[in-house]
């Protein structure tokens with residue numbers, strides 16, 4: 001008989017968190033993006049994450065992407081997809097049970113998940129940034145046109 005999905009899930013739940021060694025964990029990846037006009041930077045952090053370290057990583061990377069992501073033609077298009085990716089994968093860690101020490105030991109205090117994404121001022125400013133950039137671009141075009 002092949003390994004059942006349930007057994008696979010149990011094995012995954014015993015995989016300790018990469019940051020704090022607590023269980024249960026989910027395997028996922030959170031991404032970050034930074035646009036720097038002509039350059040851009042992609043970041044990612046791989047799991048497995050316990051609930052608290054996963055939420056901390058999700059909030060940190062998503063809020064930074066919202067404020068740092070937009071600056072560049074390609075980055076302007078890439079940033080919403082990075083944010084969407086993180087929001088979709090957030091569910092995998094958000095639904096986990098609270099972190100508990102792994103039976104194999106070595107557990108540390110999990111990360112502080114911190115403030116909710118939309119309770120962070122840089123997230124809110126970041127959400128308005130694409131509109132601010134578009135308005136700024138229109139103003140520059142109008143101000144510099146000869147007609």
Ligand SMILES: [Zn+2]
Nearest residue numbers: 017020050053
């Ligand atoms: Zn953890």
